[in-house]
Each structure stands twice: as C-alpha cells, then as structure tokens.
Amino acid sequence: MAPPGPQTATDHDLRRAVEATLTRFHLLGAEPIVEALACFCVDRVRPDVYDANHVRAPRAASADEIEQLLARIDEVYDGQNHRQVVCDLDTPDAFEARLCLDGWHLQLTLHQVLSGPLEIDARPLAGLTIRPVTTDADWWSMTMLARLDHVESCQRFDREPWSFAVTSAMVSLRRQKAPEVQPFLAALDGLDVGYLSAMPGPDGVGLIEELFVHPEARGRGIGQALLDWCVGDARARGAVHVGLGARPEDWPRHLYARIGFRPLFVQRSWERDLDLSPEGP
Numbered sequence: 001m002a003p004p005g006p007q008t009a010t011d012h013d014l015r016r017a018v019e020a021t022l023t024r025f026h027l028l029g030a031e032p033i034v035e036a037l038a039c040f041c042v043d044r045v046r047p048d049v050y051d052a053n054h055v056r057a058p059r060a061a062s063a064d065e066i067e068q069l070l071a072r073i074d075e076v077y078d079g080q081n082h083r084q085v086v087c088d089l090d091t092p093d094a095f096e097a098r099l100c101l102d103g104w105h106l107q108l109t110l111h112q113v114l115s116g117p118l119e120i121d122a123r124p125l126a127g128l129t130i131r132p133v134t135t136d137a138d139w140w141s142m143t144m145l146a147r148l149d150h151v152e153s154c155q156r157f158d159r160e161p162w163s164f165a166v167t168s169a170m171v172s173l174r175r176q177k178a179p180e181v182q183p184f185l186a187a188l189d190g191l192d193v194g195y196l197s198a199m200p201g202p203d204g205v206g207l208i209e210e211l212f213v214h215p216e217a218r219g220r221g222i223g224q225a226l227l228d229w230c231v232g233d234a235r236a237r238g239a240v241h242v243g244l245g246a247r248p249e250d251w252p253r254h255l256y257a258r259i260g261f262r263p264l265f266v267q268r269s270w271e272r273d274l275d276l277s278p279e280g281p
Contacts, residue, residue: 012089014205015265018111018243019088021201022267023056025209026086029176033076037069038085040076046169047080048162054084054269061092069095070102083272096270104270109245110253112261113205118231119260120224125188128222130229133183133195141192142183143171149212156250181209184229186222193217198230198237206231206239211252227259 026041030052033040037060043052060069073083085104087096100106133142147167154161174183174197186194194213200206208230213222234242244261246253257263 011264014113014241015111016089017201017203017205017241018113018207018264019267020203021199021205021207021243022245024202025177025181025199025207026051026054026056028180029173035072037065037072040073042076043173046173048166049169049173050082050084050271051170052173053077053080053082054086056086057088058085058091058095060095062094066095066098070098081274083274084269085271086267086269088267091268096268099270102272104272107269107271108248109267109269110248111243111245111264111267112253112256113241113243113264114231114261115241116260118228119258120228121221125221125225127189128225129187130184130226131187133178133185138185139171139175141185142174142195143168145185145192145195145212145214146171146210148214149210152215181207182233183210184226184233186213186226188217188220188222194222194226196223196226196230198233200234200237200239204238204240206234206237206242208234208242208244211244223255224259 023039027039029043031042031044033042038058039056041052041054041056043049046052055073058069060066073085077083083104085099131138133139147164150167150170151161174181181197181199183195183197185192186196194211194217196211197209198206199209208227211223211226213226231242243264244256245267246256248266253263
C-alpha cells in the first residue's frame with residue numbers, strides 16, 4: 001500500500017471554509033477589531049468569556065511584527081485575566097513558536113465535517129420533542145442545562161467550575177448570536193433534557209455547536225436526534241457541509257465519527273492566564 005499523500009486541494013479548501021465559518025460564528029455578537037496583524041474579538045460586557053475575547057488569524061512573522069502584536073494583544077485586552085490566540089492555516093510558525101517560548105499553553109480542537117447523510121437511526125423517540133430556543137423561558141431552561149454541562153465538564157477535567165455568572169454570560173452571548181446561530185431544546189415527556197445549536201455558515205459550510213444531554217436522559221438516542229435535527233436545519237438554510245469541534249481527549253469525537261463526521265483538521269489555540277491580584281505588602 002502506498003503511503004498517504006499530502007492533504008488534497010479539496011480538503012485544503014474545505015478547511016479554509018470551516019475556518020471562515022468559525023470566524024463568523026465567534027464574531028457574531030462581539031466587537032471585531034480587524035487589523036493587519038490579527039483580528040481581535042472583543043466583548044466588553046462579558047470579559048470573562050474566552051469565546052468572546054480572543055485573537056484570531058494572527059499574521060505576525062518577523063521579530064518586529066511579533067513584538068508589535070504581543071503588545072497590541074495586551075493593549076486590547078488590558079484588565080482581563082486571560083489571553084487566547086486561535087491559529088489557522090496562515091498563522092506563521094514563528095509566532096506560535098514565540099508563544100510556546102513565552103509559556104503559553106497549547107489547546108487542541110479536533111474539527112470533523114459531515115459531507116453526506118448522517119449514518120444514524122432517525123426513528124422518532126416516543127415523548128421526544130425538539131423546538132427552537134426563542135422565549136425567555138426557553139433561554140432560562142438552556143441556562144440551567146448549560147450549568148449542568150459546565151459543572152460536569154470541569155469535574156471531568158479536574159478544574160474548578162466556572163461561576164454561575166460566567167455560565168449566564170456564555171448563554172447570553174449565544175442569545176446575541178441567534179437566530180443565525182439557532183439553539184434547539186430537546187424535551188422528553190415535557191421536560192427539557194438537552195440542547196444543540198445550528199448555523200448555516202458562509203460558502204455552504206455550516207456549523208453545529210455544544211451538544212449536551214442531561215446525564216439522566218442519556219443512552220436513549222436524544223443526542224442523535226438533536227444532531228439529526230440541527231444538521232437538517234443548517235442544510236435547510238444553505239449548508240452543504242456541516243462541521244463541529246470536539247476535544248481530542250473527550251469521547252464524543254468517536255460518536256461523531258461513527259455517524260459520518262470525518263476528521264478534517266486539528267485547530268491550535270494558545271492560552272495564558274494572568275494573575276491580576278494586587279501584590280501584597
């Protein structure tokens with residue numbers, strides 16, 4: 001058998017399209033600052049939400065450009081206790097190498113893409129309904145489920161859970177992205193037990209985001225029903241391909257692969273936490 005060849009032009013172009021959709025997703029509801037060396041995603045109302053405050057598409061290559069961009073990052077996010085830089089295909093190696101040298105921490109996200117039909121049993125589950133999140137009551141229900149999701153996720157990775165205020169801020173940001181990024185709630189026998197969001201995206205490449213099912217309702221096909229519903233919604237609004245992201249160390253990546261999502265690329269982001277507490281005497 002011949003060794004695998006380089007990434008095909010089709011996959012290369014598809015990755016660029018997925019990255020464009022991700023950039024649009026993150027800039028929705030935020031204050032974008034687009035400059036020659038990077039795009040800054042800023043949300044002054046939600047400074048503790050990483051997704052709303054980070055750098056995208058860094059382009060600093062020379063030593064002078066790198067110093068300039070690092071200083072600009074500190075200027076834009078002055079007063080915030082974190083820094084995050086999301087890299088893409090055109091991010092210079094020298095800039096990432098500098099972040100590594102300076103002690104920034106690398107985070108990876110596996111991006112998978114669905115180009116054909118979902119390979120699932122789409123038979124309806126008795127008592128299951130799926131509806132768009134539109135009312136204040138819907139958004140509150142999503143907040144309560146998101147809180148369970150965040151606490152569970154932090155326990156899984158042995159981290160201190162975010163505050164409820166951060167959870168609320170993250171959901172309020174999602175509300176600003178709607179209806180382009182449309183969340184859906186799954187209810188079983190009238191009780192909300194899960195959610196997932198869908199976005200059509202530019203250039204025919206959609207996105208689904210943040211699948212969660214209540215622990216007591218798992219194993220009954222609710223997650224697959226939400227995936228089927230949201231892929232259908234994204235495609236009804238113009239998407240041909242549909243992407244999603246997963247942590248490399250978390251189990252859902254295998255579920256997505258089994259139902260037709262193909263691994264396309266690994267996105268790199270670099271994070272740094274700052275100690276802004278006042279110094280002692």
